[in-house]
Amino acid sequence: xxxxxxKKVPEIRDMVKKHDRVLLVGCGTCVTVCLAGGERETxxxxxxxxxxxxxxxxxxxVVDECTIERQCEDAFIDILASRVAEYDxxxxxxxxxxxxxxxxxxxxTPVYPGLNTQFIGILESQGVWTEKCxxxxxxxxxxxxxxxxLTRCAKRLLNGPCxxxxxxxxxxxxxxxxxxxxxxxxxxxxxxxDSFETEAPTQDxxxxxxxxxxxxxxxxxxxxxxxxKTPAKSLG
Amino acid sequence: MEDxxxxxxxxxxxxxxxxxxxxxxxxxxxxxxxxxxRLPCTGKIEVDYLLAAFERGVDGxxxxxxxxxxxxxxxxxxxxxxxxxxAQQILGEIGIxxxxxxMFNLSSAEGARFAEIVTLxxxxxxxxxxxxxxxxxxxxxxxxxxxxxxxxxxxxxxxx
Numbered sequence: 001x002x003x004x005x006x007k008k009v010p011e012i013r014d015m016v017k018k019h020d021r022v023l024l025v026g027c028g029t030c031v032t033v034c035l036a037g038g039e040r041e042t043x044x045x046x047x048x049x050x051x052x053x054x055x056x057x058x059x060x061x062v063v064d065e066c067t068i069e070r071q072c073e074d075a076f077i078d079i080l081a082s083r084v085a086e087y088d089x090x091x092x093x094x095x096x097x098x099x100x101x102x103x104x105x106x107x108x109t110p111v112y113p114g115l116n117t118q119f120i121g122i123l124e125s126q127g128v129w130t131e132k133c134x135x136x137x138x139x140x141x142x143x144x145x146x147x148x149x150l151t152r153c154a155k156r157l158l159n160g161p162c163x164x165x166x167x168x169x170x171x172x173x174x175x176x177x178x179x180x181x182x183x184x185x186x187x188x189x190x191x192x193x194d195s196f197e198t199e200a201p202t203q204d205x206x207x208x209x210x211x212x213x214x215x216x217x218x219x220x221x222x223x224x225x226x227x228x229k230t231p232a233k234s235l236g
Numbered sequence: 237m238e239d240x241x242x243x244x245x246x247x248x249x250x251x252x253x254x255x256x257x258x259x260x261x262x263x264x265x266x267x268x269x270x271x272x273x274r275l276p277c278t279g280k281i282e283v284d285y286l287l288a289a290f291e292r293g294v295d296g297x298x299x300x301x302x303x304x305x306x307x308x309x310x311x312x313x314x315x316x317x318x319x320x321x322x323a324q325q326i327l328g329e330i331g332i333x334x335x336x337x338x339m340f341n342l343s344s345a346e347g348a349r350f351a352e353i354v355t356l357x358x359x360x361x362x363x364x365x366x367x368x369x370x371x372x373x374x375x376x377x378x379x380x381x382x383x384x385x386x387x388x389x390x391x392x393x394x395x396x
Contacts, residue, residue: 009329040284044326047287052330055368 001030004115019088026067027094037093071098137207145186152179241295252300258347266351267358279312286323292379293371296361
């Protein structure tokens with residue numbers, strides 16, 4: 001899931017303080033699970049923001065809250081359409097995709113981010129989320145015993161550990177397990193250490209973040225005519 | 237009178253609320269500016285309850301739960317403590333003194349302790365002065381009555 005955390009209240013306050021009516025929009029999907037932008041967090045931010053605005057003499061700003069099931073899909077954003085006209089600005093507690101989906105849907109209303117979107121990750125333990133995937137577009141987890149060195153090695157090494165691995169701990173961060181130690185241990189346990197005997201190809205970075213946003217297109221699912229907008233860099 | 241601090245005490249039904257009652261029975265005097273709200277457990281407290289109290293203009297908030305290890309619902313008071321800490325952090329972020337909010341633990345037999353806590357917080361809030369979000373007394377008192385109604389519905393087991 002996408003993991004995010006809330007911006008500090010003063011930063012959000014300064015973004016919205018010039019407006020008179022602000023709608024905080026939470027998202028019921030990933031950011032609810034990572035406790036950053038769900039219904040409860042939206043309520044908490046609403047209360048904090050109203051107080052923060054009042055403390056700088058802008059207590060008259062109306063801050064209302066609502067949470068939709070998913071901010072990154074137009075079908076769910078539609079629920080908001082009738083309400084948005086009542087507001088001067090939107091502050092989204094969705095991930096970056098949610099913020100941009102709202103901005104596209106409501107071209108005449110400024111949309112501000114209430115969260116800092118961090119990474120694709122998993123819940124490690126209660127209240128702790130860890131990055132697991134860099135979304136590189138060319139997954140090679142099968143070669144690395146299911147552990148991604150691109151994401152979990154501090155140096156993003158794809159060809160084995162560096163000289164700084166000490167008893168399974170990374171030299172860059174003491175709180176970080178050496179990804180290559182984890183890969184080695186798991187490969188050994190799985191009996192596939194010999195897979196490292198074969199030469200691994202270099203990473204195909206053409207599928208990663210450059211040359212504009214990536215797209216995934218499923219021609220069989222497209223409505224006739226829509227796929228004709230296929231960009232130069234289409235995947236799949 | 238108008239400037240006198242107003243403190244809300246979210247009290248657990250099983251300990252602090254009974255302790256407040258006991259303080260009364262024992263005729264122990266404590267500051268009259270505290271408004272006691274009874275909850276089924278301090279675990280019922282959410283961060284937004286606490287922030288809402290400050291937003292409605294109260295000067296200080298007490299959360300009073302059972303002694304650690306003695307929660308009727310096992311760990312409600314431990315959860316409450318962490319929520320209080322989060323609310324304190326948010327208050328600090330927006331520029332309100334976090335010490336206006338504090339959690340205390342006591343048993344139902346500690347009427348004198350309840351009076352002591354209220355006196356301590358009352359003095360602390362008086363020293364800090366009125367909340368920068370303070371509204372007129374009548375408005376605050378009305379808001380507290382609303383919060384109390386909400387808390388009573390919680391005690392009765394109604395959904396929020």
